[in-house]
Amino acid sequence: MRDTFSDLQRSDLATLRAAIRGGAYRGHTAGLGAGYLQANVVILPEPWALDFMRFCQRNPKPCPLVGVSETGDPVMRTLGRDIDIRSDLPAYNIYRDGRLAGTANDIADLWTGDMVAFALGCSFTFEHALIRAGIPLWHVENDTTVPMFRSSIPCAPAGPFRSMMVVSLRALDADRVDQAVAISRRYPLAHGGPVHAGDPSDIGIADIARPDWGDPAPLLPGQVPVFWACGVTPQAAIAAAAPPLCITHRPGHMLITDIPEDAEVPVLAQD
Known part of the structure; x- marks a missing residue:
């Protein structure tokens, strides 16, 4: 089985x-x-x-x-x-x-x-800590892949490898954002704290309903979109190299x- x-x-x-x-x-x-x-x-x-x-x-x-x-x-x-x-x-x-x-x-x-x-x-590593703290994560609860987007945040190039940063999105209740930031900062090997919270257009994302990778996730009333640096960034750099x-x-x-x-x-x- x-x-x-x-x-x-x-x-x-x-x-x-x-x-x-x-x-x-x-x-x-x-x-x-x-x-x-x-x-x-x-x-x-x-x-x-x-x-x-x-x-x-x-x-x-x-x-x-x-x-x-x-x-x-x-x-x-x-x-x-x-x-x-x-x-x-x-x-x-x-x-x-x-x-x-x-x-x-x-x-x-x-x-x-x-x-x-x-x-x-x-x-995914710090997500366990968020869940233990009682912060719900829609993609985990619904057995989907976290949504990921190409942002307008530049990465430092090295040889032929260059790209904009890819970010992953988690929609959080507004009153839990500061807690999620503090928790994720404790995990530097897992991207640490977020790179942006709030208006997606500030980092070049036009439509959070259309991720470049992963599955769409809803932004419910009272929630804030929070973006973390994502390890799919190298895949964007590979396309350039x-x-x-x-x-x-x-x-x-x-x-x-x-x-x-x-x-x-x-x-x-x-x-």
Whole structure:
């Protein structure tokens, strides 16, 4: 019997990772792996890796770098005891020459000896803390993917990698916004506090009902749109750089690590 989302919300990490690796679960990871850091993933051929690392270092808000593999080694040894980057995400995007060419649930057939994998912190991590504080999140409650948008906030370029910042949206009751800001600031490896709250047009977003990635979410009376830097930003930079091959997570479908969500710096996993 296939694992359901509600079953996996109550599962330990080993069970959750086995369900993803074995193909029993292919959905989004919002609400899963409570207590542990989730990560966006970018995989590039080694000739492109150094410039991409510089892009992350220059833009830590949307690209908080939490792990880098050895060249050609698919095991993310600093993020957990048993993480294979080729199979441990529910879904992957495949880019060729900067264009989305397809999706996959396993990339073992695409992995080569010159690839480098990067893991970047994800806002799903601080969402657990918001939920514990009693702040409702519509996309979690309704089993959808958080809406994400291209903004007009520029990122610092590095080599061929350049883009505007991608942001994720959560509509919050006005009287809970300050609390959500304070909570999320405690998670610097998961984008930290928001980059904007209020009028979406101030950051170049014309219509929050039409996200560039993810699913639309309602803005109810008395709510404020709050935007956090988003780890989909590298996917926009990949379009500009146009490497011959790049593999990323499918938006909303993250790597769940063994790093505690409240870590201030990545902690090396022990064998």
